[in-house]
Amino acid sequence: MKPDRHLIWVVVLMVLAQLIAFYLVKDLDWKWVIFWAYVFGSCISHSMTLAIHEISHNSAFGNCKAMWNRWFGIFANLPLGLPYSISFKRYHMDHHRYLGGDGIDVDIPTDFEGWLFCTRFRKFIWIVLQPLFYAIRPLCINPKPISRLEIINLLAQLSFDVVIYYFWGIKSVCYMLAGSVLGLGLHPISGHFIAEHYMFLKGHETYSYYGPLNLLTFNVGYHNEHHDFPNIPGKSLPLVKKIAAEYYDNLPQYNSWIKVLYDFVMDDTISPYSRMKRHLKGDVKQE
Structure with missing residues (x-):
């Protein structure tokens, strides 16, 4: 249970890689902008969300420098185009403390999602629209007051997006946003959203994945190990296993x-609907 200093340099290199990509796509035809957004940008964007997941557990600078992790998370957020890091931290801690908690864990789909997306075609559409549901669901299930850091995250992100637009134009901005939306929707890496906690087998709530995509996702596939030891960085989870x-x-x-x-x-x-939902007794203190 110690910080992963290599995470800092990996995140910096990923941000630089996306900045180079923003520059390279600015004069491409639109079809190539979207092509590279899916083939390359989506992989970097989704990987960055999982780097932010690591940072939310203070894996970059350690628990003794919690605010350093929050600022670094805002920096890692920049190439995604949409403010995400600070809000994710607040809700993700609830996911670990109250896994499956009704009205608390916003990783649990709403009753509306379960009711509507019940056929094969509708479930396919649900996977495509996952970024939308992950953005809206907290507001429906467990809305929290906006914090100062969330406002800073928003202002930093808007400023970054304006700078990218000013210097490199609309195609770079669209590449950035499309990469984030496509990478979190119908994409091979997005399989982890369903693999982690959907009950394909009764009695088994959390599942691990040990395939090669862990190399792009900071070992988030080691999910049983992660929930057992959330303070161990993803880099060390294979050693836990x-x-x-x-x-x-x-x-x-x-x-x-x-x-x-x-x-x-x-x-x-x-x-x-294939999730374990817990109706917690008594009042649960919220941040």
């Missing part, structure tokens, strides 16, 4: 996020 192999090797697991997406759509017994 190795040390405690007798606890993890026999648990249900995945080797393909693409297959998870396919099975979710095609299996008529699985839907957004």
Whole structure:
């Protein structure tokens, strides 16, 4: 349980890579802007959201420098185009403390989502629209007062977007936003959203994935290990599995996020309702 200093340099390089991409796409035809947004930008954007996930657990600078992690999260947020980091931190901690908590854990789909997206075609549309639901769901399930840091996150992001538009034009801005939306929707990496907690098997609430996409996602696939030890950086989660192999090797697991997406759509017994929901007793203190 110690900071991962390499995370800092990886994030800096990812931001620089996207800045170079913003410059390179500014004069391309629109079809190529969208093509590269999906093929390259979406991978970087989704990977950056998972870097922000690591930063939300103070993995960059450690728990003793919590505010350094918050500022660094705002910096990592810049190439995504939309303010995300600070709000994610606030809600993600609830996900760990009250996993499946009704009215608290905003990772749980709403009743409306479960009711509407119940056929194969509708579930496919739901996967495409996942970024929209992840953005709106907190406002419906567990709205929180806007914090000072969220306002700073918003202003920093808007300023960055204006600078990109001023110097490189609308195509660079569209590449940035399209990469974020496409990367979090119908994309192989997005399989982790469903793989982590959707109950394909009764009695098993959390699942790990041990495939190659962990290399792009800071080992978020090691999800049982992450929930057991949320203060251990993703870099070290494979070591957790190795040390405690007798606890993890026999648990249900995945080797393909693409297959998870396919099975979710095609299996008529699985839907957004396929989550463990807990009705917590008593008052739960909120931040």
